[in-house]
Amino acid sequence: MLKSYVLDKPDILERLGGDEEIFAMMIDMYLQDVDSNCAALGAALASGDAVELQRAAHTVKGLLATFSDDSGSAAAFALEQGAKASNSAGFAEAVAALQARLREVAAVLQAANPG
Amino acid sequence: MNTVLIIDDSDINLTLIKALVLKLGECNPILFDNPLKGLDWCRTNVPDLVIVDYMMPDIDGLKFISAFRALHGRNEIPVLIVTANDQKDVRYDALLGGANDFLTKPIDRIEFSARARNMLSLRQGQKFLSGPAEHLAELVEERTKEIRGRERELIFRISRAAEFRDPETGAHIQRMAHYSQVIAAGYGLDAAAQRLILEAAPMHDVGKIGIPDYILLKPGKLTPEEFEVMKGHAKLGYELLKDSASEIIQAGAEVAISHHEKYDGSGYPKGLVGHKIPIFGRIVAVADVFDALTSERPYKKAWPLDEACRFLEEGRGKHFDPLCVEAFLAGWDQILDIRQRFRDEEVPMI
Numbered sequence: 001m002l003k004s005y006v007l008d009k010p011d012i013l014e015r016l017g018g019d020e021e022i023f024a025m026m027i028d029m030y031l032q033d034v035d036s037n038c039a040a041l042g043a044a045l046a047s048g049d050a051v052e053l054q055r056a057a058h059t060v061k062g063l064l065a066t067f068s069d070d071s072g073s074a075a076a077f078a079l080e081q082g083a084k085a086s087n088s089a090g091f092a093e094a095v096a097a098l099q100a101r102l103r104e105v106a107a108v109l110q111a112a113n114p115g
Numbered sequence: 116m117n118t119v120l121i122i123d124d125s126d127i128n129l130t131l132i133k134a135l136v137l138k139l140g141e142c143n144p145i146l147f148d149n150p151l152k153g154l155d156w157c158r159t160n161v162p163d164l165v166i167v168d169y170m171m172p173d174i175d176g177l178k179f180i181s182a183f184r185a186l187h188g189r190n191e192i193p194v195l196i197v198t199a200n201d202q203k204d205v206r207y208d209a210l211l212g213g214a215n216d217f218l219t220k221p222i223d224r225i226e227f228s229a230r231a232r233n234m235l236s237l238r239q240g241q242k243f244l245s246g247p248a249e250h251l252a253e254l255v256e257e258r259t260k261e262i263r264g265r266e267r268e269l270i271f272r273i274s275r276a277a278e279f280r281d282p283e284t285g286a287h288i289q290r291m292a293h294y295s296q297v298i299a300a301g302y303g304l305d306a307a308a309q310r311l312i313l314e315a316a317p318m319h320d321v322g323k324i325g326i327p328d329y330i331l332l333k334p335g336k337l338t339p340e341e342f343e344v345m346k347g348h349a350k351l352g353y354e355l356l357k358d359s360a361s362e363i364i365q366a367g368a369e370v371a372i373s374h375h376e377k378y379d380g381s382g383y384p385k386g387l388v389g390h391k392i393p394i395f396g397r398i399v400a401v402a403d404v405f406d407a408l409t410s411e412r413p414y415k416k417a418w419p420l421d422e423a424c425r426f427l428e429e430g431r432g433k434h435f436d437p438l439c440v441e442a443f444l445a446g447w448d449q450i451l452d453i454r455q456r457f458r459d460e461e462v463p464m465i
Contacts, residue, residue, distance in 0.1 A: 077201060
């Protein structure tokens, strides 16, 4: 079970050079894309293509890292590595967990950025 | 304006990188979420910087870089590859495979700006160095022409300053300079030397600036003592012009000190004989004397042309270098043209 996501705005902002505008834009984009990102993970799993799954996990890893979600990013990395090694076991569970994480982060971001 | 090509399959990354690129200033970002489309664009466009994600569908960042580098003229364009923190091996491969530098995700603005700016500076340097050599040569030629033009104008004005104090006129300077050029050509000097004497001959009497008015402007005949002072203008002109870095002024110094030398050694200031007199001095002597004879002065009428020519012919081997007289007479049609072009009342620039 992953630690709950806590928005570390100062950390994210520091990476963005303190640019609130880019920060707000990124949250908007995340919220906009969260459904398709979840769907892409699901589709990759359903396809049974390890490379596809690896890539989808990689994308999610970067996405969560952008929002300073170290735990979520680490989970995505584990999935990416697993898919790379073609370990068939546990993917469904890992994908579901990651999808849940994406939505959890979305809820936190939504709350932080109601506009 | 720098064209920055950004290729990333993730919209959020594209948007983020685009925003960061725009913050750099003077950049025009071009976005592609598909590397193959980006590559297609590169076939007809040359970006100044490429920022490409590593992990993408169809072809990854490494394959994109190698395909991009294979395009003609894209070998030196800076490429930044974006990789995850954990992809050390990918970074190595990318650097070996043609990427100039990398960015790690999540992207940090400070790091991004520094690396992107470095890459753009590199690109600016490349553009500067690879600018067509002809363009640079043209630029140098154009600037040199301007400088030479200013130099010539300055020389003409300095020469005029000396002539203002003298009954001689600006037109005299022009005529004798052009006569000198005709003689130089007839003598067989090359085009550069012909041009040089045209530009340097006007300075022949610049030393008259240092001659007192009571001698320079004296209406009657000079006493032997006064004539000695007057003769000093050759040396004075030389002193004024010598040791210049300018080729034209150096030639002017030579003309100033040698234009009153005579072929048989009876001239001044050094009494040089024959070919010991610099060629420019021998040429200017003919041109200057001919124009002085054929011009009207307050104290004398202009000589008829045939008499002046006879004077030159009689002076062969005595006053003048015979070959210079021959070259002058051989260019007679041009001499007449020059007389027409530069009349005493008008003083057009060279």
